[in-house]
Amino acid sequence: MEPIDGWWVFPGFRIELVSTGLHKPTNVAPVQRPGRNDDDPLLYVSMLYGEIKVITRDCQAHTYADGLLNYRPDYVLPGSGESGVTGVQVEPSSGDVFASMLYKDGNDFKGEVVRMKGKLRAESIETVLDGIPSVLAAHQIQALTFGFDDKLYVTTGDGLTTPQTAQDDRDPRGKVLRFNLDGSVPVDNPSNGSPVYAKGFRNPFGAAWRKSDRSLYITDNGPRTDDRIAKVVPGGNYGWSPDMRSGSLFWWHFTQAPTALDFMQDGQFPEEFHDELFVALAGPARYRSPVRKGKSVIKMRLNEDGTGVRSYDEFLAYIGPGLGMPVGLAFGPDGLYFTDLHGEGDIFGQRPGGSVYRVVPIDGWRWYDDQ
Amino acid sequence: MTNERRPCPAETKEARVRDTEENAKRCFCPGCPTFDECMIEGRERLYCARGSTRCRLVRLGCVCGECDVAIENGLSSNYYCDGGPAKF
Incomplete structure (x- = not known):
């Protein structure tokens, strides 16, 4: 059985393998207007243990930046x-690649954001933000997005052992932070001089902007219960800790580990999917299928103002014999890209594994053909 | 319902992982990087049924998710050697 055969996809779509043999591919950042040549960048992929890969139009993976961690991952x-x-994201106006990561400062772990220039290789790496207190665990600095206002939005975890930081306005943990692209604090932030855009999050892995209401949506991972999606409003308090439901648009009582999310809003899929929200549910680490959590991508239709969910469907599900763990997800100009964190790699990730797939509509497919 | 008699069930399901020799033989714990000499000496295994370790635990990774016992019982957490027996 080929790895690609392990995925079920919604009727009317097919799945394509874009790249495999990657090393814990975590997030994807498609180039929204890629060039036409085979060696033009198609997407950038953050690799958990210290690399950024660029995948070109001919589906070849190249090392864009490596050695990004100043400590040895365990x-x-x-x-x-x-x-x-x-986090990884392509800044729309310059094409520069932004990435978030941990670094070690003495005995402490901290979060930072860097800006890289260069198309196929990072020719320069500039630190935009640093010094964000963190932890060597999942609740670290996470997603990067660029708003319609051309500002940089950064989601940060609460540090795992320090949930109280999410309610501390002076602490950058457990927040959505808003910056200018050079790392300075915009003058029109909710609180003067503070980068805090919203607070009260636990482990907000993913973030995406919805065009129809010009708002930011995030995923946030709860403890034993209550993973959620929230529409983020400036100055909002989303309750953690201990509440994971305040301000939530939707929550899973039985946790599913929602990771990246994105809206279908640029015509990649048929019109009936327009404005639907796609969310990767990673599930528990290292569980083989079948398991009642995660290993899927779901889609939701929200109401117009993003205060309620009108429909919920499984869009993609792992049904193969391996680990199948979708983590990164983003729409490119030609379809929905997602990462399988483990792919065919070995048990603790020291041997590269992990893949990037693309989901595209089948031309001419109609529902009644399936009857 | 607290003071009412429950209707008689025709059948019920054991909600815990069964502590059987068969499950113990299939248990992945002895191959896990977190499983150490102390645990070997204590002949420990099947933490999802028997409960957490008596040894000082250092988390070095978890293979519960790949264990047939965990999958067959519908488990979805990790580190039962630390957190105690599976509750569902």
Whole structure:
């Protein structure tokens, strides 16, 4: 059985393998207007243990940046090996690649954001933000997005052992932070001089902007219960800790580990899917299928103002014999890209594994053909 | 319902992982990187049924998710050697 055969996908779509043999591919950042040549970048992929890969239009993976961690990852997964290089995003106006990651400062772990220039290789790496207190665990600095206002939005975990930080306005943990692209604090942030855009989050892995209401949506991972999706409003308090339901648009009582999310809003899928929200549910680390958590991508239709969910469907599900763990997810110009964190890699990730797939609509497919 | 008699069930399901020799033989714990000399000496295994370790535990990774016992019983957590027996 080929790995690609282990995935079920919603009727009317097919799945394509874009790249495999990657090393814990965590997030994907498609180039929204890629060039036409085979060696033009198609997407950038953050690799948890210290690399950024660029995948070109001919589906070849190249090392864009490596050696990004100044400590040796311990591969303990689940556990401390869940940390490293996480967020990646292409800044629309410059094409520069932004990435978030951990670094070691003495005995402490901290979060940072770097900006890289160069198309196929990072020719320069500039630190935009640093010094964000963190932990060698999953609750670290996470997603990066660029708002419609051209600002940089950064989600941060609560540090795992320090949930109280999420309610501390002076602490950058457990927040959505808003910055100018050079790392300075915008003058129009909710609180003067503070980067805090919203607070009260536990482990907000994913973030995406919805065009129809010009709002930011995030995923947030709860403790034993209550993973959630929230529409983020400036100055909002989302309750953690201990509440994982305040301000939530939707929550899973039985946790599913929601990771990346994105809206279908640029015509990649047929019109009936327009404005639907797609969310990767990673599930528990290292569980083989079948398991009642995660290993899927779901889609939701929200109401117009993003205060309620009108429909919920499984869109993609792992049904193969392996680990199948979708983590990264983003729409590119030609379909929905997602990462399988483990792929065919070995048990603790010291041997590269992990794949990137793309989901595209089948041309001319109609529902009644399936009857 | 507290003061009412429950209707008689025709059948019920054991909600815990069964502590059987068969499950113990299939248990993945002895191959786990967190499983150490102390645990070997204590002849420990099947933490999802028997409860957490008596040894000082250092988390070095977890293989519960790949264990047939965990999968067959519908478990979905990790580190039962630390957290105690599976509750569902």
